[in-house]
Amino acid sequence: MMSLERACLQGHQGWRVDHVSLELYPGEVLALLGPNGAGKSSILKLLSGELACDSGRSLLSGDSMAALSPLHLARRRAVLPQQSELAFSFKVQEVVMMGRSAHRGCGQQRDQQAVDWSMQKTGVADLAGQDYMSLSGGERQRVHLARVLAQIGPEAEGSNSIRFLLLDEPTAALDLAHQHQVLGIARELASTLKIGVLTILHDLNLAALYANRIALLKRGKLVSVGLPQEILTPQNIQQVFATQASVMPHPHRPRKTLVVTG
Amino acid sequence: MLRRFSCVRGYLLLLVMSLTSMHAAQLQADEDQPRLISVAGSLTEILHELDLQHLLVGVDTTSRWPQSTAELPQVGYQRALSAEGILSLSPDTVLATADAGPPEVLQQLRDAGVHIEQFSRDNTIDGLQGRIRAIAQVYDRVPEAEQLIGSIDDELDAVAQLLQGRAAPRVVFLLGVDAGSSLAAGSGTSADAMIGLAGAENALADYEGYKPVNAEALIEASPDVLLVVQHDADKGRDAVIQSVLDLPGVKLTPAGENSRILVLDALRFLGFGPRTGKALQELASQLYPVSDAS
Amino acid sequence: MTDMPLKRPWSRGASSNRLRRLALRGAGSLADQRNTAKMMTGRYLVLPLLCLLLLATALAGLAVGAVAVPLEDAAGILLQLPGLNRASDYSSTHVAVVQSIRLPRVLMGMLVGASLAMCGAALQGLFRNPLADPALVGVSSGAALGAVSVIVLSGTVLQGLAQIAGPYLLPLAAFLGGVCVTLLVYRLAHSGGRTAVTTLLLAGIAVGSLSSAGTGLLTYMADDFQLRTLTFWTMGSLGGATWSKLGAAAILMLLALVLIPTQARALNALLLGESEAMHLGFDLERVKRRLVLLIALAVGAAVSVSGIIGFVGLVTPHLIRLAVGPDHRLLLPASALLGASLLLLADLFARTIVAPSELPIGIVTALVGGPFFLWLLVRFRSQRALQA
Numbered sequence: 001m002m003s004l005e006r007a008c009l010q011g012h013q014g015w016r017v018d019h020v021s022l023e024l025y026p027g028e029v030l031a032l033l034g035p036n037g038a039g040k041s042s043i044l045k046l047l048s049g050e051l052a053c054d055s056g057r058s059l060l061s062g063d064s065m066a067a068l069s070p071l072h073l074a075r076r077r078a079v080l081p082q083q084s085e086l087a088f089s090f091k092v093q094e095v096v097m098m099g100r101s102a103h104r105g106c107g108q109q110r111d112q113q114a115v116d117w118s119m120q121k122t123g124v125a126d127l128a129g130q131d132y133m134s135l136s137g138g139e140r141q142r143v144h145l146a147r148v149l150a151q152i153g154p155e156a157e158g159s160n161s162i163r164f165l166l167l168d169e170p171t172a173a174l175d176l177a178h179q180h181q182v183l184g185i186a187r188e189l190a191s192t193l194k195i196g197v198l199t200i201l202h203d204l205n206l207a208a209l210y211a212n213r214i215a216l217l218k219r220g221k222l223v224s225v226g227l228p229q230e231i232l233t234p235q236n237i238q239q240v241f242a243t244q245a246s247v248m249p250h251p252h253r254p255r256k257t258l259v260v261t262g
Numbered sequence: 263m264l265r266r267f268s269c270v271r272g273y274l275l276l277l278v279m280s281l282t283s284m285h286a287a288q289l290q291a292d293e294d295q296p297r298l299i300s301v302a303g304s305l306t307e308i309l310h311e312l313d314l315q316h317l318l319v320g321v322d323t324t325s326r327w328p329q330s331t332a333e334l335p336q337v338g339y340q341r342a343l344s345a346e347g348i349l350s351l352s353p354d355t356v357l358a359t360a361d362a363g364p365p366e367v368l369q370q371l372r373d374a375g376v377h378i379e380q381f382s383r384d385n386t387i388d389g390l391q392g393r394i395r396a397i398a399q400v401y402d403r404v405p406e407a408e409q410l411i412g413s414i415d416d417e418l419d420a421v422a423q424l425l426q427g428r429a430a431p432r433v434v435f436l437l438g439v440d441a442g443s444s445l446a447a448g449s450g451t452s453a454d455a456m457i458g459l460a461g462a463e464n465a466l467a468d469y470e471g472y473k474p475v476n477a478e479a480l481i482e483a484s485p486d487v488l489l490v491v492q493h494d495a496d497k498g499r500d501a502v503i504q505s506v507l508d509l510p511g512v513k514l515t516p517a518g519e520n521s522r523i524l525v526l527d528a529l530r531f532l533g534f535g536p537r538t539g540k541a542l543q544e545l546a547s548q549l550y551p552v553s554d555a556s
Numbered sequence: 557m558t559d560m561p562l563k564r565p566w567s568r569g570a571s572s573n574r575l576r577r578l579a580l581r582g583a584g585s586l587a588d589q590r591n592t593a594k595m596m597t598g599r600y601l602v603l604p605l606l607c608l609l610l611l612a613t614a615l616a617g618l619a620v621g622a623v624a625v626p627l628e629d630a631a632g633i634l635l636q637l638p639g640l641n642r643a644s645d646y647s648s649t650h651v652a653v654v655q656s657i658r659l660p661r662v663l664m665g666m667l668v669g670a671s672l673a674m675c676g677a678a679l680q681g682l683f684r685n686p687l688a689d690p691a692l693v694g695v696s697s698g699a700a701l702g703a704v705s706v707i708v709l710s711g712t713v714l715q716g717l718a719q720i721a722g723p724y725l726l727p728l729a730a731f732l733g734g735v736c737v738t739l740l741v742y743r744l745a746h747s748g749g750r751t752a753v754t755t756l757l758l759a760g761i762a763v764g765s766l767s768s769a770g771t772g773l774l775t776y777m778a779d780d781f782q783l784r785t786l787t788f789w790t791m792g793s794l795g796g797a798t799w800s801k802l803g804a805a806a807i808l809m810l811l812a813l814v815l816i817p818t819q820a821r822a823l824n825a826l827l828l829g830e831s832e833a834m835h836l837g838f839d840l841e842r843v844k845r846r847l848v849l850l851i852a853l854a855v856g857a858a859v860s861v862s863g864i865i866g867f868v869g870l871v872t873p874h875l876i877r878l879a880v881g882p883d884h885r886l887l888l889p890a891s892a893l894l895g896a897s898l899l900l901l902a903d904l905f906a907r908t909i910v911a912p913s914e915l916p917i918g919i920v921t922a923l924v925g926g927p928f929f930l931w932l933l934v935r936f937r938s939q940r941a942l943q944a
Contacts, residue, residue, distance in 0.1 A: 337912050347912030
């Protein structure tokens with residue numbers, strides 16, 4: 001389990017993250033929702049170990065994140081950024097292979113297996129020999145998804161098998177079909193490999209379809225966390241996003257909700 | 263040699279000169295005669311005065327007089343010598359001042375069996391005469407050396423005669439007037455030594471070495487005479503004098519008011535070679551014109 | 557937590573997309589996929605090729621010079637060293653030229669060129685800046701300050717030291733100047749357990765200008781002869797190469813040439829961005845500390861024995877990137893090999909073109925490197941190939 005315990009992060013004016021306690025369990029997809037500036041990315045950075053709490057704690061399986069080395073963290077969790085800075089003519093396969101950096105010494109065959117698996121999963125296998133710079137924005141985003149999947153791998157290594165995937169707006173650069181593909185992969189990894197997935201989303205309906213739980217944030221505070229149908233209420237949406245919304249059952253999907261805003 | 267050496271143009275000039283001299287015919291010395299390379303302009307001049315120039319197989323970039331020196335292969339600047347370049351001329355001896363370097367190259371030359379004859383570099387007449395005697399002794403030119411030293415002494419006597427009973431004028435030596443920024447000679451420079459030997463007073467002796475001088479410092483120093491040098495003292499003398507007069511502050515000094523600007527030959531005046539006596543005579547005759555004798 | 561059945565309405569979309577892609581790219585993409593492995597090993601062929609180039613330039617450097625040593629004599633004299641040739645009827649001048657002038661000079665040229673180029677490549681990766689070269693973290697300006705201090709002050713303030721250290725004072729001071737200034741820059745950019753690369757860059761520029769001001773002050777105090785000496789020093793030369801000078805500097809440069817490539821994966825990851833490199837498991841603070849230290853040692857040692865030689869560290873990595881791409885596992889060793897060859901060629905040129913005199917090598921590298929770099933910029937400006 002990954003968790004924050006009363007975590008705080010100082011911002012320029014007041015707290016960027018204000019006493020947030022949140023758990024990410026293995027096998028679930030947890031969506032972080034909130035307006036701009038609510039602290040979603042900061043919480044992701046606290047959970048990834050990139051930032052340290054100013055007060056409170058961030059924990060990975062009970063160990064304080066601050067005490068773990070980057071290498072140790074990298075074997076347990078992978079992070080997909082909103083956008084990557086990479087601007088070089090690497091082959092797609094080489095970019096994905098970078099994900100295996102933390103597993104040096106595990107054997108080339110195992111690395112290649114992980115890379116093949118992740119490229120297959122994300123549908124970029126037929127781009128393997130292409131120049132990364134020649135890809136479209138959406139293709140690049142999927143290559144990076146393949147890279148982070150390769151990092152945590154198809155099977156766990158070592159004694160501790162619990163792995164986590166932190167996604168920062170993974171659908172931002174993608175078209176409709178690929179948005180569903182990416183979140184579908186996240187959902188599948190959670191249920192089949194018991195990977196804990198945290199994803200920042202802006203689309204309430206994507207969250208409603210793919211998340212097991214939703215956490216709502218506003219101005220650095222956790223407003224509420226729970227099942228999608230409990231969280232996505234007109235009152236909550238009004239309070240957090242200041243937007244009128246109607247919530248109704250999804251026409252094609254049993255037990256899912258559909259949010260209509262505006 | 264005394265231009266501001268950070269000046270790239272000067273460097274390129276040297277480069278072109280060395281490129282052209284590379285193809286100059288190598289003087290073939292006799293088999294049994296020593297082969298010499300001189301890496302200091304003043305030593306090269308001494309060799310010429312002692313009639314030893316036929317032994318030279320190479321010189322450095324500071325050796326620019328007499329003109330025939332330009333025919334010899336160039337081995338570069340005396341402080342940035344190249345071991346292999348010098349060895350390629352198969353010299354027996356390299357004549358150098360204490361300035362020659364870098365030390366590793368000198369060591370490499372010694373290791374390859376080249377004798378390095380090093381002389382002091384001091385701006386005194388004694389030092390100069392010592393260098394003349396030392397070279398003469400090695401290459402068997404003692405009578406010629408004594409004659410040369412005698413004539414230098416005569417020239418110095420003539421200078422002493424000229425300045426007898428005359429007040430010492432205040433002099434400032436300026437370098438690089440034509441380059442747009444001028445440096446004044448302070449103490450420890452060869453210009454300062456020459457000014458002293460000519461019985462004048464260096465008005466900027468508080469400076470050490472060559473230092474940039476501004477208009478106010480120049481007015482404060484209030485020189486009676488300004489000295490400048492150039493490589494060919496007769497060429498465009500009036501233009502040089504005009505550009506000195508145009509420097510800020512010069513017109514407010516006694517030298518500027520009376521247009522007392524002397525243009526001298528750079529190598530002869532600053533080189534402390536065998537022509538030093540003549541240079542002093544020339545300087546003294548201009549500092550103390552016979553017409554103003556009281 | 558509720559367990560929901562996994563539904564995949566999107567899987568159809570994914571496969572139809574793949575069909576679209578196959579239709580669009582045709583057989584090319586399949587061929588690409590099959591050829592990937594072959595192409596990746598193919599690029600590594602550049603290393604043996606560069607080794608051959610280096611060998612050729614080194615042999616040329618040993619065989620050619622102002623003194624005309626016949627090729628077979630040069631070879632025979634070289635073979636004397638490992639004791640493979642017992643003939644001793646060579647002219648003593650030729651032996652001295654080959655064994656104690658050309659050989660240390662060629663070895664030094666190789667090490668200096670390799671160090672400058674590899675450090676340039678590593679810094680361009682570390683800063684993700686195509687213009688990074690060793691001057692940027694203050695190594696060159698610090699070394700210049702050290703060297704100029706010795707040139708100007710060894711007659712007065714540093715007289716005691718000059719007597720103890722003799723001719724080694726100048727390289728020692730240049731080395732210490734380079735390393736101290738770089739470590740100062742690193743300290744300044746390091747706060748709260750982190751080193752911001754932008755701050756490192758800016759601190760490098762600021763401290764670099766400060767030490768240049770110090771150099772300027774010393775230049776002001778210098779006399780005419782010192783001025784020329786320091787001008788020549790800042791234009792670089794391999795002319796001072798001797799076995800004893802080579803010894804200590806070679807150890808430091810070799811150390812960096814061996815250890816910097818171990819950071820190749822980290823440098824690759826850094827191309828993704830700093831946080832991504834950290835997410836991938838690299839301890840960036842350690843990577844930066846090691847790289848800055850190794851670069852300071854190697855470039856400090858290089859500058860201390862050869863003066864300031866520009867453009868090799870800047871241009872060589874770009875050339876290699878154009879040829880084999882940005883992968884540091886290949887880029888670092890290939891840059892080192894090419895940098896060594898280029899510097900040997902430049903030195904060969906510098907010491908033969910105006911023989912028996914020689915040009916400062918920095919002039920040659922700048923004369924050749926500057927226009928060449930411009931050509932690269934113009935030729936590839938649309939392809940972003942020069943990005944680092």
